[in-house]
Amino acid sequence: MSDQLATAPQWQPPAGTLTVVAAHPDDETFGAGGLIHSWAQAGHEVVVITVTDGEGARTDLAEPGTVRRRELRAALSCLSDRHLQWHRLGIPDGEVTSRIPFVEGAIKTRLLNGGTLIVPFEHDGHPDREATARVCIDLARRKGMSVLRYPIFAWQTGTPELWQSLDLVRFDLSAAAQLAKSRAIRCFASQLDGTSSDAVMSTHLLGYFSRPYEGFLR
Secondary structure: OHHHHHOOOEOOOOOOOEEEEEOOOOHHHHHHHHHHHHHHHOOOOEEEEEEEOOHHHHOOOOOHHHHHHHHHHHHHHHHOOOOOEEEEEEEOOOOOHHHHHHHHHHHHHHOOOOOEEEEEOOOOOOHHHHHHHHHHHHHHHHHOOEEEEEOOOHHHHOOHHHHHOOOEEEEEOOHHHHHHHHHHHHOOHHHHOOOOOOOOOOHHHHHHHOOOEEEEEO
């Protein structure tokens, strides 16, 4: 998989707004943190939309939703010293599939005309990500927007047959973008800490997000 992505065509968004949709706080950073940094530092507008607060990932924590939101604010500050718009939809973690009409309407009202939409992969293996992806892909089609998807779990679980069937592109990261993304990832301590429970993001999985490029699916 690494070799296939390393030789994938290079890509960058056309000029305009970049809207990154995440099912949970941290998806946007793991999947597209380097792109967010690069696009914002180039002076373009970046909008981040989080569908849930991701509170279901660490039920052993007191007020896990508050923890995840605080981590995201810190991560966005690491990704850019310019203001990044952040819209929080507040859907309960794990309930995106049952709230599709609300999610669709809320995202639709926050999408600007034109620009590029970056969304989860619709076969990532998590129901919130997959439902979010399908809503966004349908909205992009109806609005005539360019849409690309970012894998999270699928980097680890996807089969060779899956990757061969997909149109992969690569966004190369500068040293500054790699550093900003690394710092932002470290803000999500609740997902990296395995002292009281198994870490949500394993060391092996984290390796996919420390590459000098980010992979997207067209």
